[in-house]
Amino acid sequence: MSYIIECKKLQRTGLILTFFGGGLLAALIPVLNMAFRSEMYITQNEPPLQILFDANWQIMAMLNILLIVSGACALYHIEYGDNAIQKMAALPLPGNRIFLGKCLVLTVLATLMLLPEILSLVFCIYYWFSGAEILNMAFYREIFAGYGCLLLLMLPLILIALLIASTFRNMWISLGVNIVCVFIATMLPTNNFALSLFPFALPFQTLAGTDGRRVIGFMICAGVEILLIGIAEMIYRNIRRCFE
Template identity: 65%
Template sequence: MSYALECKKIKRTGLIPAFLGGGLLAALVPILNMSFRSEMYMTGDIPPLQILLDANWQMMTMLNLLLAVSGACIMYHTEYSDNAIQRMAALPLRESRLFFDKALVLTVLCALVLFIEIMALAFCCQYWFPDSGTFFPLSFAELMVNYGYLLLLMLPAVLISLLIASAFKNMWIPLGIHIICIFMATMLPVENFILTLFPFALPFQTLAGTETSRAVHFIIGVVIEIIVIGIGELIYLRIRRCFE
């Protein structure tokens, strides 16, 4: 019931068209890049998907993260405006349920954005690398595996964005924190595995061109981070209740 309520709330915020527009904008990045500079990427023996991700994914991820953090801030801003979150506290509904329902909604929106982008990458592979057999039979499975991997690595950023947004009534404060974190993530050295586990740095990682053992370590790190962030939100809610 509360998840359905969250879906109704976002209809008034404009998040759905914003995410669709942002996803289409990010999807245009590899298409435009290949349209104007395809000769730069069509030489060598590197798999087409890896070429496209290496050339475009950083910019696409920046757009994805900006959508995610903006969505998190807006979702909690609607709760704090007119003291709606205080009135909801009087209902027979756990505050933690509110957080996890918002996380699910934001994850679905991010999954939609990533799906649009992965389809754009598939189109680029098929159009500019027709001899690679991108769609069938194995390459399509490869695309879906990469899609699932990219979505999984996006989850810690989604959850930490919501956790930070839930702590401030003024949405500009968490938005500023998120922007700083995103730019910090772009400056972290990718060779240092521990630093790449920073939640806002994880979405910049790709499966294509990554060693299997390193990818497994990323997956384990993401699962641990999801659990830790979830527990952190529960602890924060308990502390906040003590001071209300």
Template identity: 45%
Template sequence: MKAVQSLLPLSSLEPRKLKRTGYVPAFLGGGLLAGLVPFINMTVRPTMFTTQPGSPFHILMDANWQLMAQLNILLLVCGACILYHTEYEGNAIQKTETLPVTPFFLFLGKLGILILSCLLPLCLEAISLLLCCMHWFPDDAAVGMLLIKGIAFEFALMLPTAAAMLFISSICRNMWICLGTGVILVFMTSVLPADNAVMAMLPFVSPYRILHRLSHTQTFHMLAGCAGEIVLFCLLETIYLKIRRLS
């Protein structure tokens, strides 16, 4: 009951804060940009993909998802920076402490908004992939279920990245330091071997994984690891808040 009462003020405060930022246009524009990747790739080199054997959805994901995933991660970096910049600008976070909202529930509220925001670019990308399949592979009728499973899996893999980046944002008062840290992590982890089981679990690496390339056991391990990482970053946030309170 206390948790619900603490989260209720966030339902009206957070959207009002985001109206003064470019948060929604950023996710909309980023989703449209990522959605254009498979369309442009198929327009420029159609025969390269239409002559390949196998599922059209798998072909499109293999050819385009690495770039699309990187754009999604950059969106999470920008979104997390904006979410906490609204708190640190003008010492708004100190004013928030006068409300019946604990700092940890403030973090959870922002995490919920960031997670829901992931659905916007993913839906736009799913529509783009579906249209590409319908236009260049009109004879394939099984793309629907593959698309739903694939996008749902990618959504799950983005959640630890959102939690990790939001944790970084919560400890950086300067948005540019937070943004620079996120961008460095994006490009440093993009060169790590994603086929390595340990490396693939890192928050900024896991979104590059594709469902059809994994076995059932690997898929289960990835999803379980993602759930554990979300809990881990929430615990790290509680520890940081206690340290900040004592300092």
């Protein structure tokens, strides 16, 4: 029920078209890069998927992060704008229903955003590389596994962005805090595992060509971060009720 209500609220934000359009914009990056500089990449010895991720994912991830941050702030802005969040807090409903509903909505939007980006990488491999990988089922297993990993690494970002957005009534403050965290993430060294676990830095990880143990480490740490951020949201919600 909460999810249905959140979906109806999306009509007031235009986030569905925004996320899908943002996904298409990010999907154009590897296509344009290969169209103008294909000779730089087709001669490399690494697997095509790793080449494309290494060449394009940083800017694609930046667009994805900015979309998620903006979407999180917009989702809570419509609650604070008409004092709806205070009214819903007075209802006999679980306190975390609003937060969980928005997490689910933003996760679905992120899934929608990632789909054209992954398809553009498949197209680039088929058109500019040998194309033999397209006929191999192992290639599709790698694509689906990579898609799931990228989505999992985005979940801590989704939760922390929503937590920050729920903290401030003014949307511009929450947006500013999120943007500062994004810039901090861009300055962190990507080869440092501990610093890469910063929720705003996790989506920059490509994982293509990465050691399997390191990938499993990222997945486990992402799950732990999701749990910790969820606990932090419950603690913050109970503290906020004491001062409202």
